[in-house]
Each structure stands twice: as structure tokens, then as C-alpha cells.
Amino acid sequence: MRALVVGESGGIGAAVAAELRARGAEVVGLSRGRDGFDVTRPDVAEAQIAALEGVFNLIFVATGALVSTRVRPEKALREVSAEELAGQFAVNAIGPALVLRHAPRLLARSGRGVFAALSARVGSIGDNRAGGWYSYRASKAALNQIVHTGAIELARTHKRAVCVALHPGTVETSFTAGFAGREKLTAQESAAKLLDVLDGLEPEQTGGFYDYSGARVVW
Numbered sequence: 110m111r112a113l114v115v116g117e118s119g120g121i122g123a124a125v126a127a128e129l130r131a132r133g134a135e136v137v138g139l140s141r142g143r144d145g146f147d148v149t150r151p152d153v154a155e156a157q158i159a160a161l162e163g164v165f166n167l168i169f170v171a172t173g174a175l176v177s178t179r180v181r182p183e184k185a186l187r188e189v190s191a192e193e194l195a196g197q198f199a200v201n202a203i204g205p206a207l208v209l210r211h212a213p214r215l216l217a218r219s220g221r222g223v224f225a226a227l228s229a230r231v232g233s234i235g236d237n238r239a240g241g242w243y244s245y246r247a248s249k250a251a252l253n254q255i256v257h258t259g260a261i262e263l264a265r266t267h268k269r270a271v272c273v274a275l276h277p278g279t280v281e282t283s284f285t286a287g288f289a290g291r292e293k294l295t296a297q298e299s300a301a302k303l304l305d306v307l308d309g310l311e312p313e314q315t316g317g318f319y320d321y322s323g324a325r326v327v328w
């Protein structure tokens with residue numbers, strides 16, 4: 110089992126990489142902090158992905174950001190700005206897309222090949238009752254569409270591929286440090302659950318959006 114973890118420096122990314130290693134996988138990690146893999150510099154990111162050799166049984170994209178130019182996500186329409194929308198799309202939607210575009214080459218064709226990207230339940234339009242968080246929500250909804258569309262294409266050449274968006278739960282990382290009082294999973298708990306979910310998914314379930322318990326999240 111060979112896995113690529115993009116965003117290995119993150120709270121969930123590090124835990125996913127550690128859990129994979131504990132389960133006996135060979136893990137190749139890529140991250141902004143350690144390798145300069147910055148998705149807001151698409152030419153740099155693209156070159157690093159293009160330089161990867163060999164095939165992977167799992168590509169796990171764990172990058173993402175809650176805000177780009179702001180301190181907190183927007184609460185009201187008057188706070189919406191082109192800069193924040195563009196920043197969030199660059200990291201949360203375009204970033205994983207830059208990795209996914211290499212999945213046809215990087216994912217194993219014989220046997221099972223899994224591509225998973227960390228989305229967020231708040232990217233669900235059907236589940237949105239609270240409003241706010243315009244840029245983050247919209248960028249994750251865009252990511253979901255990209256993953257779903259990629260799954261359709263991948264299925265044509267990789268018959269047993271699974272390509273999905275995942276909601277990791279509310280997880281104790283630097284990402285949620287500003288949200289006190291919420292019940293949070295540890296990154297280790299979330300990582301183990303997400304990997305169990307991926308292990309249990311069948312090719313017929315490709316293109317879906319699943320949470321850490323394996324339940325489908327409404328689009």
C-alpha cells in the first residue's frame with residue numbers, strides 16, 4: 110500500500126499520515142511548510158505533483174484554510190469581498206483540483222485506487238441552515254463539484270477507483286482553535302475513522318460526499 114498525503118503538515122494530514130504508517134503503508138508526504146508546496150502558487154505546486162513518480166493506492170488531500178484575507182469567516186453579506194472569495198477558492202477548490210488533475214496518472218489502475226479530499230459539511234448547500242461563512246462554504250461546494258466530476262471521468266479508466274469528498278468532523282487542530290466549547294474529535298480519532306470509511310467504500314460509491322462515520326452528506 111503506497112499513499113500520498115498532501116498537506117501532511119496539517120493537524121488532520123499529519124494524523125492521517127501517522128495512521129497510514131501505523132497500518133503499514135509507505136507514505137509520501139507533501140506540504141507547504143516542509144516542501145514549499147503552496148497551492149496559491151499553481152506553477153510551483155504543479156511542478157511538484159508532476160515530479161511524483163510511481164503509482165499510489167491512496168491520494169489523500171488534507172490541505173485547506175478557513176480564511177484567507179480575514180481573521181474570521183464572514184457573518185454577513187456586507188463582509189463579502191472579491192479578495193476573500195478568490196483566496197478561499199485558490200486554497201480550498203483549486204488546490205485539490207491541481208492534485209486531482211494528476212490522479213489518472215498517479216492512481217493505481219490495477220486494483221483499488223482511492224482519491225479523497227477533505228471538504229467540510231458547511232460546504233453542503235442542502236445542510237446550510239445557519240448562513241454566513243460565504244467564501245469558505247462556496248469554496249468547499251466548488252471542491253465537492255470538482256471531486257464529483259473527477260470521479261465520473263476516473264471511473265472510465267480506473268474501474269475500481271473511489272474518488273470522494275470527506276467531512277472529517279469538528280477536529281481539534283489549529284483550524285478550530287478559535288471555536289471553544291464545541292465537542293471535537295482528536296485528529297487521531299478523525300484520521301482513523303476517515304481511513305476506515307475509505308477502506309469500506311465500494312467503486313459504486315465513487316463521487317460521493319461522506320462524513321467520518323461513513324454517512325453520506327447531502328450536497
Ligand SMILES: NC(=O)c1ccc[n+]([C@@H]2O[C@H](COP(=O)([O-])OP(=O)(O)OC[C@H]3O[C@@H](n4cnc5c(N)ncnc54)[C@H](OP(=O)(O)O)[C@@H]3O)[C@@H](O)[C@H]2O)c1
Nearest residue numbers: 116118119120121141142147148172173229279280282284
Ligand atoms: N479541523 C476541523 O474541524 C475541520 C472541519 C471540517 C473540515 N476541515 C477541513 O480539513 C482540512 C484540514 O484541516 P486541519 O484541521 O488539519 O487544518 P490545519 O491543521 O490548519 O492544516 C491545514 C493544512 O493545509 C495546508 N495549507 C494551507 N494553505 C495552504 C496553501 N496555500 N498551500 C498548500 N497547503 C496549504 C497547511 O500547510 P502548512 O501548515 O504547511 O502551511 C496544512 O497542511 C481543511 O481542508 C479543512 O477545511 C477541518
